[in-house]
Amino acid sequence: MQLLLSIDAVSKCFGTYQALRDVTLSVGAGEFVALLGPSGCGKTTLLRCIAGLLIPERGAIRIDGDEITAAPPYRRPLNTVFQNYALFPHMSVLDNVAYGPRRAGIGRAEAYSRAREALALVGLEDMGARMPLALSGGQQQRVALARAVVNKPKLLLLDEPLSALDLKLRRRMQIELKHIQEKLGIAFIFVTHDQEEAMAVANRIVVMNAGRIEQAGTPGEVYRAPATRFVAEFVGEPNLIPASPAGPGRVRLAFAGLEVPAADGVRYAMVRPEDVVLVDGQASADVVTAPGVVEDVVAIGAMTTLFVRCGDVLLKIARLGMAPADLRHGAAVTVGLRPAALHMIAE
Amino acid sequence: MISARTAPALLLFAPLAFFAAFFLVPMAVVAISSITTDGGALTALHYTRILLDQYHWDVLWVTFRIALVTTAICMLIGFPLAWYLVRIVRWRAWRRVCVILIIVPLFTSNIVRSFGWMVLLGRTGLVNQGLMGIGLTDRPMRFLGTETGILIGLVYILVPFVVLAVGNALATIDRGYEDASADLGVGPARTFWFVTLPLCLPGAVSGAIMVFALAVSAYVTPALLSGGQITVFSMLIFQQYSSVFDFHYGAALSVTLLVLTLVLVGIAGRIGESGRRAA
Numbered sequence: 001m002q003l004l005l006s007i008d009a010v011s012k013c014f015g016t017y018q019a020l021r022d023v024t025l026s027v028g029a030g031e032f033v034a035l036l037g038p039s040g041c042g043k044t045t046l047l048r049c050i051a052g053l054l055i056p057e058r059g060a061i062r063i064d065g066d067e068i069t070a071a072p073p074y075r076r077p078l079n080t081v082f083q084n085y086a087l088f089p090h091m092s093v094l095d096n097v098a099y100g101p102r103r104a105g106i107g108r109a110e111a112y113s114r115a116r117e118a119l120a121l122v123g124l125e126d127m128g129a130r131m132p133l134a135l136s137g138g139q140q141q142r143v144a145l146a147r148a149v150v151n152k153p154k155l156l157l158l159d160e161p162l163s164a165l166d167l168k169l170r171r172r173m174q175i176e177l178k179h180i181q182e183k184l185g186i187a188f189i190f191v192t193h194d195q196e197e198a199m200a201v202a203n204r205i206v207v208m209n210a211g212r213i214e215q216a217g218t219p220g221e222v223y224r225a226p227a228t229r230f231v232a233e234f235v236g237e238p239n240l241i242p243a244s245p246a247g248p249g250r251v252r253l254a255f256a257g258l259e260v261p262a263a264d265g266v267r268y269a270m271v272r273p274e275d276v277v278l279v280d281g282q283a284s285a286d287v288v289t290a291p292g293v294v295e296d297v298v299a300i301g302a303m304t305t306l307f308v309r310c311g312d313v314l315l316k317i318a319r320l321g322m323a324p325a326d327l328r329h330g331a332a333v334t335v336g337l338r339p340a341a342l343h344m345i346a347e
Numbered sequence: 348m349i350s351a352r353t354a355p356a357l358l359l360f361a362p363l364a365f366f367a368a369f370f371l372v373p374m375a376v377v378a379i380s381s382i383t384t385d386g387g388a389l390t391a392l393h394y395t396r397i398l399l400d401q402y403h404w405d406v407l408w409v410t411f412r413i414a415l416v417t418t419a420i421c422m423l424i425g426f427p428l429a430w431y432l433v434r435i436v437r438w439r440a441w442r443r444v445c446v447i448l449i450i451v452p453l454f455t456s457n458i459v460r461s462f463g464w465m466v467l468l469g470r471t472g473l474v475n476q477g478l479m480g481i482g483l484t485d486r487p488m489r490f491l492g493t494e495t496g497i498l499i500g501l502v503y504i505l506v507p508f509v510v511l512a513v514g515n516a517l518a519t520i521d522r523g524y525e526d527a528s529a530d531l532g533v534g535p536a537r538t539f540w541f542v543t544l545p546l547c548l549p550g551a552v553s554g555a556i557m558v559f560a561l562a563v564s565a566y567v568t569p570a571l572l573s574g575g576q577i578t579v580f581s582m583l584i585f586q587q588y589s590s591v592f593d594f595h596y597g598a599a600l601s602v603t604l605l606v607l608t609l610v611l612v613g614i615a616g617r618i619g620e621s622g623r624r625a626a
Contacts (some may be wrong), residue, residue: 051525103541150620151532169438188425347503 001028004187005155010059012045013279020043021211024217029154032181032188033201036195038234043191045081046321048188051080063155074141078155079148085140087132092142094128104218104333117144119297120127121180128132138169145177156181162197173241174200195235199223205324207231223272225343232270234347239276239315240268243344249342256290260337266344273318274306276326276343279334287336295329298321310335381598393599402584404599407607410580413494413569414562419500421558422551424502425509432510433517449507457504461571464500465491468572492574500568505561509554516550519544548618556612563608578606 005027015038020042024082027033028346035043050061061069068076079100082322098115102108119125122142132140143276148156161177162170178201181188192198198205206216207230215227226232229240243266246252246331251262253269260269283289294312299305304323308315315335327333381480384390397403428449436442452460467491475487490496520543528538566581573579580600586598 051530053530070478073526074532074534080527080530082523082530084521084523086523086540088524088527099533099541102499103531103533103537146518147531215531 001031001188003027004029004031004064004256005189006060007046007050008060008062008064010046010049010056010061012042012049012054012255019211020049022025022059023208023211023213025156025206025213025216027189030185030187032178032201033190034198034205035189035191035208036193036198036205037208037214038193041208043208044159044328045211047080047159047189047191047206050155051078051157052076077153078157079153080152080157080159081141081144081148081161083161084157085132085141085144087140087147089133089253090129091132093124093135096132096143097128097147097150100147101298103149109291114150115146118150119143120150121183122146127200134152137164138173141165142172145180149180149186152184153186153255155187155189156253158188160191160193163192163194163233170197171200177201199235203342205235207234225344226270229345231269232268232323232343237273237316237318238270238274240270240345241315241342242311243267243269253342255310255315256288258288260339260342260344263345263346265346267347268345269342270345271337271343276315276335276337278306278308278315278319279336283334283336286338286340288339289334289336292333292335294327294329294333297328299323308333308335363445373476377598377601380595381602383595385595390531392580394603396596397603399603402601403408404580406580406583407604409494409577410563410604411607412558413497413501413609417440417498417505417562418555420498420502420503421509422555423555425506426513426551429510429514430515433514449510453538455479456467457567458571459546460504461500461568462498464503464568468496468499491572492576494577496572497569497577497579498576500572501565503563504568506560508557509551512550513547516547520546539587552615552618557616558606559615560612563604 003026005025007023007025010020010023011018023042023046025046035046037043045054049056051067052075055070059069060067063077079338087093088099091099094112094115097118098111101111101114114230116125118127119128123147124139124142124146127135127139127143132143135143137216140165144161162173164174175190175198177190181201187257188201190198190201193226202219205217205219205222207214207222215222215231217225222231222235226235226238232240242254243251243262244254246259249261249263250259251266252271253258257268262269277287279287279289290310292308292315294306295309295314296307297304298307299322300319301322304319304321306317306319307316307322308329318333375401381393382391405591412592430446431487432442432545436445452499469475470487470489473492475484478484479486487617489501520622522593525541528542529535533541564581566585569577569579573582581604584597584600584604587593587600591597
């Protein structure tokens with residue numbers, strides 16, 4: 001994959017508050033990257049540094065090899081979909097979308113035909129004459145997207161673009177965004193604090209915390225093999241089983257006295273709730289079992305989460321569908337997990 | 348007992364009574380006296396007298412010209428000042444000081460202020476001494492009795508209205524629009540022209556309307572600074588009421604000025620309204 005954007009040891013302060021600390025990241029052409037993290041983790045600051053709305057104190061940002069660290073936003077080959085859309089309220093939808101091409105000196109007819117094309121891409125070809133404030137939130141979001149892609153940038157930045165939409169619309173827009181991204185072949189950098197959203201849309205997830213990148217990887221890597229406890233807890237629900245040293249290169253887990261090989265400094269073994277099962281009768285040979293007592297049952301229809309206490313550890317167990325009635329508070333069960341599903345975490 | 352229905356009526360009574368007593372009734376009195384004779388008979392004579400007399404048109408032209416030029420200068424000075432206060436000043440204490448400095452002239456009496464300008468703008472006044480001192484002119488310039496003098500006096504007192512109206516509009520514009528424009532590849536000057544300016548047009552227009560209305564109807568400042576050389580319409584009205592004691596004719600002059608001003612303000616308001624509907 002061809003390198004498009006490279007961010008090299010970028011730092012940014014607001015007064016004494018360090019919003020970004022030595023952030024280094026590369027984005028390839030056509031990639032769909034999600035910047036994921038809690039509020040205040042620096043993801044929006046990083047996005048604004050890429051867009052040129054903030055200038056970092058240290059580090060370098062390059063697009064296609066050209067350094068743009070301190071270039072003004074209007075000289076960068078990228079466009080942004082803003083969180084509140086920032087549609088010009090004094091212009092019609094079509095004028096909003098045509099604004100970029102028209103001001104770039106492209107002829108009037110050509111600019112409007114490009115704008116109509118971009119509106120068709122987001123399914124709003126009939127809304128060109130309307131004013132932005134007369135549209136619904138979802139439609140405004142589409143207009144903002146059309147306005148940002150009409151210039152055919154190499155890179156599109158999206159700052160929590162779906163956060164103002166209701167859940168159903170949001171799910172639909174996630175799928176649509178992914179289709180649009182694949183169709184246009186533009187690299188997307190998508191800021192979100194919603195891990196499900198990040199997993200749903202992105203090819204690569206960059207998890208940020210306290211101004212640093214904690215981990216960057218495919219959704220599968222970040223979910224299955226989180227680098228830190230923070231990532232494990234922020235992306236999905238982890239079961240963290242405490243581990244204590246048991247000789248060189250081995251740790252003993254607080255689950256069935258299980259001993260597994262592990263590097264030095266490992267403090268937890270993480271296992272996802274769907275990898276923990278309830279065992280009826282005889283377990284297969286590769287499953288380690290331990291007795292437990294059900295503490296809570298949370299059923300939401302498609303999925304049921306059981307909270308089962310095994311000694312000192314409270315394990316979350318995810319099962320498809322509604323749980324049978326005899327699985328209720330106080331029920332004695334046998335819990336099983338495969339050691340292969342365990343992932344060791346140092347901190 | 349005050350019921351839920353009578354409470355709002357009681358609350359509304361005082362302001363409505365005030366409005367009727369001090370705005371509606373005097374207006375009606377002026378309007379009626381402008382179309383009646385001393386005997387009480389209806390007549391259009393006062394209006395034909397005004398409209399058929401070239402002198403009145405000349406005075407109207409001077410009045411509106413002064414008001415329009417005043418409005419234009421106030422906008423040219425007030426807009427950058429508002430921009431400075433809202434966009435450039437970072438230190439809140441300094442911004443507050445600036446706002447107070449801009450508003451302070453409004454606290455002084457109109458007459459005192461105009462006499463002050465007479466002293467400053469006179470042949471040996473501070474302004475002429477200063478101009479000669481830095482060598483801009485060899486002989487004292489004439490300000491008193493010229494339109495320039497009236498303009499200086501009016502602009503001085505009307506600029507604050509523009510600064511406040513435009514400053515308020517600028518402060519409420521979401522900077523995100525300008526970020527979005529820059530993000531779309533448009534530089535600062537064109538972003539100002541295509542985004543910022545249209546968005547603060549409603550505030551600018553309301554400031555301009557205020558300045559224009561006050562400049563058209565100004566009496567004390569033009570009267571004192573004209574030195575008897577220039578006549579504006581409000582001076583004609585004052586003469587009729589205070590010297591000639593022809594209240595009917597004075598009323599007709601007042602209504603004429605009012606109607607013409609409202610027509611111009613209506614046109615300006617329509618421009619502002621189109622901007623506001625968009626914003």
